[in-house]
Amino acid sequence: xxxxxxxxxxxxxxxxxxxxxxxxxxxxxxxxxxxxxxxxxxxxxxxxxxxxxxxxxxxxxxxxxxxxxxxxxxxxxxxxxxxxxxxxxxxxxxxxxxxxxxxxxxxxxxxxxxxxxxxxxxxxxxxxxxxxxxxxxxxxxxxxxxxxxxxxxxxxxxxxxxxxxxxxxxxxxxxxxxxxxxxxxxxxxxxxxxxxxxxxxxxxxxxxxxxxxxxxxxxxxxxxxxxxxxxxxxxxxxxxxxxxxxxxxxxxxxxxxxxxxxxxxxxxxxxxxxxxxxxxxxxxxxxxxxxxxxxxxxxxxxxxxxxxxxxxxxxxxxxxxxxxxxxxxxxxxxxxxxxxxxxxxxxxxxxxxxxxxxxxxxxxxxxxxxxxxxxxxxxxxxxxxxxxxxxxxxxxxxxxxxxxxxxxxxxxxxxxxxxxxxxxxxxxxxxxxxxxxxxxxxxxx
Numbered sequence: 001x002x003x004x005x006x007x008x009x010x011x012x013x014x015x016x017x018x019x020x021x022x023x024x025x026x027x028x029x030x031x032x033x034x035x036x037x038x039x040x041x042x043x044x045x046x047x048x049x050x051x052x053x054x055x056x057x058x059x060x061x062x063x064x065x066x067x068x069x070x071x072x073x074x075x076x077x078x079x080x081x082x083x084x085x086x087x088x089x090x091x092x093x094x095x096x097x098x099x100x101x102x103x104x105x106x107x108x109x110x111x112x113x114x115x116x117x118x119x120x121x122x123x124x125x126x127x128x129x130x131x132x133x134x135x136x137x138x139x140x141x142x143x144x145x146x147x148x149x150x151x152x153x154x155x156x157x158x159x160x161x162x163x164x165x166x167x168x169x170x171x172x173x174x175x176x177x178x179x180x181x182x183x184x185x186x187x188x189x190x191x192x193x194x195x196x197x198x199x200x201x202x203x204x205x206x207x208x209x210x211x212x213x214x215x216x217x218x219x220x221x222x223x224x225x226x227x228x229x230x231x232x233x234x235x236x237x238x239x240x241x242x243x244x245x246x247x248x249x250x251x252x253x254x255x256x257x258x259x260x261x262x263x264x265x266x267x268x269x270x271x272x273x274x275x276x277x278x279x280x281x282x283x284x285x286x287x288x289x290x291x292x293x294x295x296x297x298x299x300x301x302x303x304x305x306x307x308x309x310x311x312x313x314x315x316x317x318x319x320x321x322x323x324x325x326x327x328x329x330x331x332x333x334x335x336x337x338x339x340x341x342x343x344x345x346x347x348x349x350x351x352x353x354x355x356x357x358x359x360x361x362x363x364x365x366x367x368x369x370x371x372x373x374x375x376x377x378x379x380x381x382x383x384x385x386x387x388x389x390x391x392x393x394x395x396x397x398x399x400x401x402x403x404x405x406x407x408x409x410x411x412x413x414x415x416x417x418x419x420x421x422x423x424x425x426x427x428x429x430x431x432x433x434x435x436x437x438x439x440x441x442x443x444x445x
Contacts, residue, residue: 056109059122069172070121073165077113083159087113089152110143119143124173127182127224129192130199140170141328148328157328166327174225174381177403182224194227195219203304209236229307229400232436239395240439245363248313248418248441249394250434251371252408253306254299256427257345259420263411265292274346281349281372281409283323287358290368293414297441300345300407302433308400309373310437311392312410315361318368320384325353325375345407349374355382357398365443366418370411373399395437410440417444 066074077083091112110116123139147153156162176182187193195214200206210230213220221227241247260276265288267277276296282288301307325348353375360368373382381402386392412418420441425431434440 056115056119059115059119062122064118064121066117066121067124067172069165069169070117070124073169074114074117076161076165080161083156083162086152086156086159090147090150090156091116093150093152094146110147116143116147120169124169125176125181127177127185129185130194130196130202131192144328158326163324163327167324170327174403177224177228178226179223183218183221183227185224186218186221186227209233225402229402231308232306237435237437239393239437242394245314245361245394246365246443247394247439248366248410248443249310249437250299250440251309251312251398251410251436252299252301252373252406253433253436254301254408255431255433256420256422256425257298257300257407257429257431258296258427259422260296260298262293262414263291263296265289276346277350278411280351281354281411282356282370283321285319285321285356287319287368287370291370291411291413295412295414295416295418297410297420298345298349298407299427299434301401305433306436307402307406308436309371309398309408311359311394311396311398312371312440313359313361313363313366313369314394315359315363315366315392317386317388317390317392318358318360319356319388320358320386321356322382322384323354323356326351327353327375348407349409353382355384355399357384357386359392363443365445366416367413369413369416370409371398372409372411373401374407374409375401418442419444 077087091110110119120140120143123143126139128139141148144153148157185192185194188196190197193199195206203209206212207214207219209232211233212230219227221230237253240249263276263278265278266280267275278288278291278294282291349372355373357371357373358368359371375382382399383402384399386398392398418441421439422431423434423438
């Protein structure tokens, strides 16, 4: 049976950090620059502000009754004195200036938690539309982008009670995104449709690259999630050196973020440099100690790309785990970020919802390794499609992300002589995708 959990990535402090690591300024937000890595949020702040203004206006004009899951959240906030205080404070603590998402008067577009809940209520019956500067793939993140970056917001979204309810809310959204009703965005509208003019310019070879039927309604996709988890056509992503166990394949269609060596078993992962802390990444798993002093490779996925996972090596599945996390938490040390959680990708490997897969590689020079897939968006569902004891070949599917953004890690033990091939680029927020199943590293004696 497939293991599935609806993972909602750190909605939490999701607005924390600008790429420089400093407080955002009006100048930095007025110019459309591609700071929203992976295109999960538009790089054009003006577009995002206009989107938010339209959404809030529609919400206030309709006054729809709260869905049961949103009403339950309201009651949780209002019946808990601490949460009631923090939810009020996090909106009061947002700086009221044009550096932040505001209305024409300079006041925040989302003014309090009650308005936040009404807008979230509306989001649960919508699907992401295309936009050439980046889709609003994190709509709830966009709603609470700045409050998450406040001291009160940090406390709110690390609260276990809040995270349990956020999971319920995002699971509810997942039901809609898996339904036929969510296909309304799979149309040919020139600007907003996923098969329209702008989308075709961004994904010029979509029909040739992915399994679909352009002659059928919605290209043959049954839901937004079916579209999101689309498969490459046979032969487009060949496995790197399929018969050579010294060659490690890329687990995702992803861009290099970091290579870290001599990783500690326990480290203060919340500080500015965001070091990896293996025990926390692996949720105190007994196998974590074997990786102390080892190497981690981390990469992030794009909104417009491919979201399935593939095995980097041939070997036996030793263990799989799904780990719940704080669905909207970021590294407070990074400060306000208009594109959060871009600058917190190291941090979220310790706190976000994630899937762990331990593999005993056929190549003894690799031995036991771990692959970790981290939910990094609104309703990132981590679905594991392999099981303990199963033998997988390099390049075979391990699982997939649903509904949202993501990052992943390859984790090696300290005695593994691994040399990475990043295809001529340096790891970081400006790197570009390396094809899934392409060579990402080699291992020597």
